[in-house]
Amino acid sequence: MKKISKADPLRNTLLMKIRNGLISPGEAIPSENQLCMIYSLTRPTVRKVLAELCDMGLLEKKPGIGAFVKTPRDKSCNMEREIHIGSDVIFRGSEYYAQPIAAGIQNSAYGKHCFFSPFTLNGFSAADYPHLDALLLNNLPSDAKVQVTAFKKPVVFLNRTINIPNAGTIYIDNYRETRRAVEYLVKYGHRKIAVIGASDPSGCIRLQAFEDTLAANGITPDPELYLIDRDYDTPERMNSFLKKSKFTAMFFTNGSAFLKTFQFFRAKLGDDFNQLQVLIFDDISKMNVFDKIPAAFVRMPLREMGELAVEYLRRKVCDPEYPVIDKCLSCSLLIK
Numbered sequence: 001m002k003k004i005s006k007a008d009p010l011r012n013t014l015l016m017k018i019r020n021g022l023i024s025p026g027e028a029i030p031s032e033n034q035l036c037m038i039y040s041l042t043r044p045t046v047r048k049v050l051a052e053l054c055d056m057g058l059l060e061k062k063p064g065i066g067a068f069v070k071t072p073r074d075k076s077c078n079m080e081r082e083i084h085i086g087s088d089v090i091f092r093g094s095e096y097y098a099q100p101i102a103a104g105i106q107n108s109a110y111g112k113h114c115f116f117s118p119f120t121l122n123g124f125s126a127a128d129y130p131h132l133d134a135l136l137l138n139n140l141p142s143d144a145k146v147q148v149t150a151f152k153k154p155v156v157f158l159n160r161t162i163n164i165p166n167a168g169t170i171y172i173d174n175y176r177e178t179r180r181a182v183e184y185l186v187k188y189g190h191r192k193i194a195v196i197g198a199s200d201p202s203g204c205i206r207l208q209a210f211e212d213t214l215a216a217n218g219i220t221p222d223p224e225l226y227l228i229d230r231d232y233d234t235p236e237r238m239n240s241f242l243k244k245s246k247f248t249a250m251f252f253t254n255g256s257a258f259l260k261t262f263q264f265f266r267a268k269l270g271d272d273f274n275q276l277q278v279l280i281f282d283d284i285s286k287m288n289v290f291d292k293i294p295a296a297f298v299r300m301p302l303r304e305m306g307e308l309a310v311e312y313l314r315r316k317v318c319d320p321e322y323p324v325i326d327k328c329l330s331c332s333l334l335i336k
Contacts, residue, residue, distance in 0.1 A: 174206055
């Protein structure tokens with residue numbers, strides 16, 4: 001069963017109506033009182049949603065009057081204009097990561113007439129890419145600041161918090177979302193939780209959040225319950241891990257770690273594997289292994305990231321003065 005915020009129906013409905021033109025620029029949306037009644041929400045919840053849409057540049061509030069759909073800064077933004085975007089996300093990302101982002105782009109009116117090319121910042125020279133109007137990126141090499149600054153055109157990073165002038169970012173709070181998810185395991189009595197994953201930037205944050213959640217609940221993290229980085233690529237280490245480790249739940253810091261180890265754990269543990277609570281920080285609901293195990297997973301808002309990214313890049317290409325995006329989105333915890 002999917003756990004959703006009470007505010008999601010209101011947020012999603014307003015986003016759909018604004019982006020599909022069902023509410024025109026300059027048109028008022030229903031009052032806060034009306035929205036409270038229609039969606040059975042409290043006023044603070046309604047105000048939070050409206051504030052988020054204002055931060056996204058979709059609404060503007062006029063004190064004492066109400067909230068209105070914001071007129072784009074540049075009315076001449078040509079939706080028919082061809083825009084060429086270099087990307088390392090939709091070409092080099094894993095299937096379960098790249099496809100939802102691409103679907104969000106395709107679903108957006110702002111994605112029409114956008115053409116994407118494989119791209120990497122490694123060894124990048126702005127002079128080599130005069131045809132590109134913008135960049136949609138995920139990877140962040142050490143010299144990214146120099147490379148992006150040299151590009152001098154709109155750039156947005158997904159799932160990265162960065163400090164590069166004029167580079168936008170759309171991301172999730174890995175620490176907060178991990179703590180919410182691991183709290184779910186602890187709530188249902190799990191104190192021996194194995195953690196399998198990687199120590200990449202996102203993985204390190206998730207590992208820290210995992211440990212902090214255990215500590216906050218009086219549980220001391222057990223080093224014997226860790227399989228990090230290439231540990232799970234070695235059968236000997238995996239077998240040794242199972243022989244000396246006892247656990248009732250497993251937390252995978254990403255879908256890749258789960259996919260690499262799922263068959264091994266299932267083969268070795270047999271029916272005992274089905275008794276474990278599995279938690280994965282990635283959406284694997286579309287994969288054919290998901291229906292075979294009891295699992296919970298953190299679904300990142302990847303489609304929404306794609307929609308926001310392509311809208312931002314088109315607006316920024318049309319209007320260089322358009323505000324640089326800095327947007328943190330929320331995840332969902334889905335439980336099977």
